[in-house]
Each structure stands twice: as structure tokens, then as C-alpha cells.
Amino acid sequence: MCGPGLIWLLVFLLVPMLLILSVSFISRGAYGELEWTVTLENYRRLIGFGALGFDPLYPQILLRSLALGATTAFLCLLMGMPLAFFIARLPGRFRAAALLLVVIPFWTSLLIRTYAWQILLAPEGWFGSILRHLGMTELYPGTLAVLIGMVCDFLPFFVLPLYASVEKINWSLAEAAMDLGASQWNVFRHAILPQISPGLTAGLILVFLPATGQFVIPDLLGGAKTVLLGNAIQQQFGQSRDWPFGAAMAVAALALVIAGMWLFYRKSGQKGEWL
């Protein structure tokens, strides 16, 4: 029964990944064609040691992507954690509706929700003019606009797995801690946090990984200074036509994914029950 599906994933998922891995070790011909000679050049360029000496461009892109991914995850935590507790504390009949309101953006086109921020942040719009009066000029295009788009787009990715954990909290543990005189922070730290840590980890990883590899959000909301890993990959496979170098970047992104999945399995056991 599993056969056809597994074969499909083998042919169209694993084989392409292996191809990316092998192409990342070859070089590119003068016309952008693949030249099957083994080299480490692409990875050397990625960490800054290209043919023309040290060039920090690509290490900077890598670090910027990681930093932006981490900031997005942190902001989602700040915004989404209270939201997950809010939904869990609602009386039954409102809870399903409140949850649905988080699920809808999760399944709504990221492209559309992202370009909408162009309208919202544009200086001539009413929201943009409020921001301008607050002194927030030159917000869009820029890093801050990218961050706003990222948090808005990925917030549901954080809230849904976290909610699955919050929903199952055994509150009597918290009450017991309170009765024993624990401070609010200690109740949270020792009676609540251990119970929600699987959902918390899953949520953070599910925000961090796609944010790091995003291409649409920085493309639409960022300027020339906000090139991220995803944009760099797109550039190499597009205009620059340097597929081996693009493949090396994709391998870097894959390495992050594997590390993230490992952490995910270790912390949250298994399965996407929040799906």
C-alpha cells in the first residue's frame, strides 16, 4: 500500500535533494552550463573565500538570514504565546471560532498576505501616513518591513503547535504550585513551561526554518540590503545562472532543516497533531 507514495517521494524528493548535493560540488561553465569537475569552490565562496580573496557578502547573507529568522521566531513567541493561552482559556463554544481565526491565515496565500503589507506600509496610504507622523519614515522597503511581514505570515505556524500543548496543560499542577506559595514566575517556569515545551519547540522551529529560507517576503518588502538566503538561491538559479553555487546555498539551508528536524524529534516526540 505504501509503495507508490514512497516511490514518488523517493523519485521527486530524495533524488532531487541528492542531485542538489552533488551539483554543489561541481563547477559552472562559461555559459552557465554544468561542468562535471569536482570542486569545493562553491562552499569556499559561501564562507567568504572566493577566487578574488575574502569577500564577506555571502557570509553576511547567511548571518542575516539566521538573525532575521531568530528575530522572527522571538517576536512570534512574544505575540503568539499570550494568544495561545487566550484561546485555551476561552469557554468551549468561542474556542473553536478563535482557533479557526488562526487557522484561516495559515491556509491563506502567503504571497497575497505579503503584498498587502506593501499597501499598508506605503507612505501615501492612511496607515503609512500614521506611521510617518509617528516618525517612522523609510519603514518600507526595508528590514523592518520584512520583519513585520515575516511575523504576520508565520504567527499561525507558531500558535497552532503551541496551542496543541497549551490545551493539554494540567492546571492542577499550577494550582498546587500556587498553594505552596510559588511566585507567578516560578509557577510558570516550573509548573507550566515543562508541559508546553514540546509545542513551544515545534512552533519556534516551524517559524525559524521557513523564515530563514524565505524568498517572497524579502523580495516584496525588503530593499537591496535585505537579500536573504532564499533570495540568493533564487538569484543563482535565475539571473546569475550559477546553479552549482546556488546548490551549495540550498545545501546550507538543508543542513539547517536537518538540524531543526533533529531538535523537533528530540523535543516533541513526533507527529504533527496540530495539522
Place this chain on the structure above:
Amino acid sequence: MNRPSLRLSLWSALAYLFLYAPIAVVVIYSFNAARFGAAWNGFTTHWYAAIWDNPQALSAARNTLLLAGCSTLISTLLGTALAYGWTRFHFPGRRWISGLLHIPIFIPDIVLAVALLLLYSLVSPWLRFFELGLPTMVLAHVTFQIPFVAIVVRARLAGLDPALEEAARDLGASGRQKFRHVTLPLMMPGILAAAMLAFTLSLDDFVVSFFTSGPGSTTLPILIYSSVKRGITPDINALSTLIILASILGTVSVMLLQRKNR
């Protein structure tokens, strides 16, 4: 457990506002009479009517539906069979399936997109079928849909009462009869929910489509992207509003189907 405090409620209201502001602005501006710019110029439904006179939009809509329909059909069949075998049979390497299925969920779209582009471009000199176009897009979409289908159907299968199938067996049903008349109908809500999710995923996908499409296989998200790059216009907002509407309908019906499950 007590009700949410006022502070918590206000903070959550803010989060909801933040989530829905972009969706609302697209819907509102799709009714804006102004051709250019962000100023409000009165209410009109003109842009919706204009979609029907736009051959580019119509052909993109046709491609999008064809792509979503074909890929959903294939991925629902493969994913459901995968979920069934995964829960009901024991075989070596079974543990690894869940890891394999999670790869497309975690991997950034762009990595899957360029990996498939690489595969297609290496194979297409030998097999013309793999020249970029709708068929290659269907193959790509099925790849990211299968895991979602398998996980949703598996959740349904895991929640079934084994006594029902045992009863069918005790009453003398053959393996095939049991599957046809008991297991399959019980799986149906899960399969439908999974198919709906797969359809929505395909409908919304931009990145994978962008890299695996060829001349003449432009879909709505690709059309929207290239229009937005030139400047947002109200007819693009109208088109986007229709897509948002389809996503909302899909999500709500999946929720209803899954609630019926419990």
C-alpha cells in the same frame, strides 16, 4: 481554570488585528474605484467584472484549477494508500516514513523548487515529458501534498474504533468487503479533509510553481506576483480576494469535516 484576563484579551485582539489587517486591506481595496494609488475613491465592483474580460487572468485561473485538481487527485490517492499501509502493516523501515514525510513540511519551498528544477532540466533532454510546463508542476505539487494527505488521513485512521472492523470480520465479511463497506466509509471524512487541504496548498503555492512552470503555464499566484512587481492594481486585489475567499471556504469546510470526526 479561569477566563482570560482583560490584559490577555486586549493583547490577543491586537494579534488578531495584526493577522487580519493585510487580508482586510486587500478585500477593501478590491472595491476601490481609484485605478492607481492608495487613496480611496469610492466603491465599485468594476474590478470583479473586469476579470472576465482579462484573457490572461482567465487562462491563469484555468491553469490553477487544472493544476490543483490533477495534483489533488493523485496526491489524495497516493497519500491515502500510504497512510493506510503505514498504520495497518508492519514492515522494516516503517519508522523512517514519518521522517521522510516531515521533510517537505520543514524544508523551505525554494529548496524543493530548485531541486525539482535541477531534476527536470537534467532529465528533459532524454524525456520530453519533463520539459517545464503544467505536467512538471503537477509532479512538483503532488510531492509537497502527499505528506499533508498522509498525516491527516493517518490521524483519522488512528482515531477509528477497531471494534467496528472486528465486528465486520466476525459477521463474515471478507478482507475486501470489510475495507469497501466499513473501513473506507469511516476514513472518508479524513480523506475529504485531506483532499481539501491538498487543493488549498496547490491553489496558494507560488514558489514551487514559479520555478517549475514553463511558457503558457502561468497560474494565478504567478500572475499576481508578476503584476505586484510592476505595481499593485485594484484588479489584482479583486483576483486575490477571490483566492482568499476560496481558502476561507476550504479551511472552514475542513474544520467542519474534522469536527464531525470527533
